[in-house]
Amino acid sequence: MTLDAVLNRIDTTLPEALDRLLDLLRIPSISTDPAYAAECARAADWLVAELNSLGFQASVRPTPGHPMVVARHEAPGKHILFYGHYDVQPVDPLTLWDRDPFDPEVQDTAKGRVIRGRGSSDDKGQLMTFIEACRAHKDVHGTLPGNITIFLEGEEESGSPSLVPFMQQNADELSADIALICDTGLFADTQPAIVTMLRGLLGEEMTITAANKDLHSGMFGGIAVNPIRVLTRILANMHDDQGRITIPGFYDDVDELADPVRAQWQDLAFDHARFLGDVGLNTPAGEVGRTPLEMIWSRPTAEVNGIWGGYIGDGFKTVLPSQAHAKVSFRLVSRQDPHKLRTAFHDWVKAQLPPDCSVDFHDHGASPAGMMTITDPAFEAARAALSEEWQRPAAFVGCGGSIPIAGYFKSVLGMDAMLIGFGRDDDQIHSPNEKYDLECFHKGTRSWARILDRIVG
């Protein structure tokens, strides 16, 4: 009955747990913008203080970028490593937020109570479910729940440049029997899920330069090459009319889904009409002939995430700019090699440059897709624990997002990872008015208590 006592403790101390989360959400730890470096450090310090107060041996660990947080509790038994990230996405456009993104609050909504603020779901609210589960166990038992390392990153939203070097330099300390990663969601909002398939990510920035200065389109229009026109033509060529990416060799290492996986996904009854309808869309816009779940879980993509050039202020300026820019990302699957594809992309762009134009590239990170091997009994134990808490069978699913850490745990530290999270599709992560349902925070914490009870206890 000790598990029941821990669950009960989670229920009765929920208000205090919420207060702690709100404190953390008030820290604007935007990792991609150098202006917020001190705030990232402040979030790391806050977590170290919290973890030390729970009995972990926690410390801030400097990197060339934002610091890591590592917390250790040695105990007998299976050693698990928990991963989360304390950094958050930028908040622009700020005008679309209903309140200050870093002045969080719990709000009553038609769909229940929500925790509103940047990072509430991605990933501060999620990482705190694990810490609060540890706290409840400590409160009940006087000791932390087992042989645990907590490893929190501050650069997940900005390409994780320091992650692999840090893991390599601290491999002994970070190697455990299995990793737990809390940065994913429920399936279709109500069904618990363990992600076993993740897309990789390749980030690129390109600048096309033509003339050596901005030109007047009255004087030069018609005779001078316009780099915006060159850029739009190249980007428009990136997909054919079937929605397939045209970069040579792009699909060479993309596997078709195995039949059993395809069958399992069909059973999931994904409601793509609702998924798209929630954001004002109707029509799946991916490759012709693919199911919606394939489009977001098992097929690669090429997207322009940002584009700019010329005059973009109020009014009008008849300028032919000297440069045009785009940020492009590729979601990768199966055995696609990001470094090989980066080269293929560069070559493909260069081959399309007209006379007088040059291109510069800037690397914004690369990680391969991740495929978990689910033979470790911990996977079945976690599935049972989740099914119990949520009263619905937990599913093994894919994830369209890139959580490179899962791949690195395997490639650098040689361990498998279980990706378990409690976000919902309408959490508006990376968007204005991000929220985390109070139910998800509460039952998420209870879920970890159940999982720890089964796999560590």
Place this chain on the structure above:
Amino acid sequence: MTLDAVLNRIDTTLPEALDRLLDLLRIPSISTDPAYAAECARAADWLVAELNSLGFQASVRPTPGHPMVVARHEAPGKHILFYGHYDVQPVDPLTLWDRDPFDPEVQDTAKGRVIRGRGSSDDKGQLMTFIEACRAHKDVHGTLPGNITIFLEGEEESGSPSLVPFMQQNADELSADIALICDTGLFADTQPAIVTMLRGLLGEEMTITAANKDLHSGMFGGIAVNPIRVLTRILANMHDDQGRITIPGFYDDVDELADPVRAQWQDLAFDHARFLGDVGLNTPAGEVGRTPLEMIWSRPTAEVNGIWGGYIGDGFKTVLPSQAHAKVSFRLVSRQDPHKLRTAFHDWVKAQLPPDCSVDFHDHGASPAGMMTITDPAFEAARAALSEEWQRPAAFVGCGGSIPIAGYFKSVLGMDAMLIGFGRDDDQIHSPNEKYDLECFHKGTRSWARILDRIVG
């Protein structure tokens, strides 16, 4: 010998004329940016004070936008109206300026002395050549040189929204026998020129909207339509591989050059290699099969002057934006009707929208091309005066830029215009480090003294 006395006066008072111009250049009268509205008003006030001190009846004339300046000197003889504009282009990117754009100075360069600063050439330096010619005449003769109205606009760089209504409301006051417009350049830097053919301009802004908020490309990438991709595809379709514009009906009202005009332009020996080489380019990038002068003077264009969407700050954000934007302009020729083409452009864009996407347009002005009738003896008189001053035969030429005022003088006030200016191709108008050669300012002033002597005196 009275003309010689005026020319001599211009020579000996050049330092004081320069000081006055520098005063005017110090006023940051950027018309397209509402933040500079008070500075535009200040420039208008400065000019009114200057013109009144010369004996004109000058006043600031309010409009819904920036004010007009109208100055009148009644006298017997042919009534001429002089036009210039006191507003200037924005200065971004500021980092590419070697000095504060609004802290002008006269600099010694390898190519001679230049007046450096925003507006030095376009158009404050040019309009002051006429005012200084009037001043020298007054100094010598004690009276202004004839029956003259000076009409100065403050919205030329932002689409001239108030111009036509103002001309309509003040048609009696502004109607003269002929207009003089000083907003153009020398041909090939050394040959005086009168522009008789001007391209029109159609300005459009478009916003494509897809989802009702920004999306995470991990969650939605592959299934949700990306408005940047839609925008780039539409813009890339705007030209075929021969460089021709694909909007249906676009070329319907475009005339081929008359043979005599084509022959005259061939005689001009335009050095396109130098023209492009000065800005770091080599290859004429317009329609296949057209000469460089056709590309910039007599053929229409479609250009993207600005594009933006998604995350464009430092770092990277894996966002699928809800909107993407572009500012597009068309240079028009012959009988092309801007309003008909605006509708054609809208229809053509809408026809390419995929499901779930909508488009909004914002009108940034429209003016047809201008074709002068050069039978008025003033044209030959001005040509003779210019040839005398510059010791090279003045040419009748085209102009790639849009000077809508020329068309409005004809359509609203029923008078022809002579476009005479002294800018050089390397003046960097609309770009960082704009300059006006001291020689152009000086000989430009002398040119107006000669022209006034022939056509007004």
